[in-house]
Amino acid sequence: MKSSESRLGQWPLLAEAARRDRLGQALLLVGDEKGCQSAATALARWRLCEGSGEEACNCRSCRRQLDAHPDMRHVRPETKTIRLASVQQAVASSQSAPLWSPMTVLWFDPVTAMTLEAETALLKSLEEPEATTQYLLTAERRDQVLPTVVSRCQIVHLQGSIRASRPFRPEYLADRGRDLQEDLTAAAEAVRGRYLQRPDPRLLELFDVLVEAHGGIDRNLNQELTRETVAMWWRQTVGPD
Ligand SMILES: [Zn+2]
Structure with a gap:
């Protein structure tokens, strides 16, 4: 490996x-140049x-x-x-x-x-x-790419993923005014940090849930459902705090 x-x-x-x-074998990287x-x-x-x-x-x-x-x-x-x-x-x-x-x-730079x-x-x-074959597609915005192409790719939002540790609090999930995708990224980073301190396999499951939820938003997964599901997993795995 x-x-x-x-x-x-x-x-x-x-x-x-x-x-x-x-x-994924096909990655769409979205972010500035x-x-x-x-x-x-x-x-x-x-x-x-x-x-x-x-x-x-x-x-x-x-x-x-x-x-x-x-x-x-x-x-x-x-x-x-x-x-x-x-x-x-x-x-x-x-x-x-x-x-x-x-x-x-194969790097298409930029796909747009x-x-x-x-x-x-x-x-x-x-x-x-x-x-x-590993496909790398780069684009400033995903709405500039054909939806049929987008649907074949794993989407990676580069903005926000560079900051290594932003605070995450589970109650953020209930706040509809917040950017869910950013909160999920911060949550995944927090889980990773916890796992490094305490290698509990349940944290890896939670990590998967967060990554899937993050990808699901791009496939127009219902945001309310995502908020509730992730909050439930968080309570069960990490606890209320
Ligand atoms: Zn080498």
């Missing part, structure tokens, strides 16, 4: 998902690594410049747009086994630069992905 601690350590939810082998660049680079590095996945790894893949890696396809706009041919070429090249790494990484034709071709390949 690869270590996710140092490469993905800046993004606790991503690191935890990676550690538990829950990282700088945030997307650093998260996508870290994820690509982590997937391409032939060793432990640690920051200090010195394997052949980690030594190679990212864009010069034989299993890396970093697809960027030629002028203003990413065209159909570029997507087709990247997808076709991922259909044969990777040369060095466990996975081929794609022409509609190109995005439709991407959608087709997301419907039947090769087991050895």
Whole structure:
């Protein structure tokens, strides 16, 4: 199992998902350009690594410049747009086994630069992905991406996940004026902190509930139900405080 601690350590939810082998094959990273660049680079590095996945790894893949890696396809706009041919070429090249790494990484940077034709071709390949392909899609806002593409991806909100420890209080869940997604991120971070101090397996279950709830909001899961379910789990696992 690869270590996710140092490469993905800046993004606790991503690191935890990676550690538990829950990282999706297609990830839509949503955030500003700088945030997307650093998260996508870290994820690509982590997937391409032939060793432990640690920051200090010195394997052949980690030594190679990212864009010069034989299993890396970093697809960027030629002028203003990413065209159909570029997507087709990247997808076709991922259909044969990777040369060095466990996975081929396709990074569409940003997915919002794609022409509609190109995005439709991407959608087709997301419907039947090769087991050895990691898709990374970056976008400033998720509503700029085709909903059919969004529905094929695990969505990662980069804003808010960088702050390592924000306070979380269970009563926040009952407050409809608060941003539920941000509170769930803070709650997951709090649970992770508790688990590191006291490795109770029930905390891992709670963590899963929080991660699933976080993803569920993007699939328009009923927010009221999410608030109630998470609050119930929290009471049962952590207690009223
Ligand atoms: Zn390595």
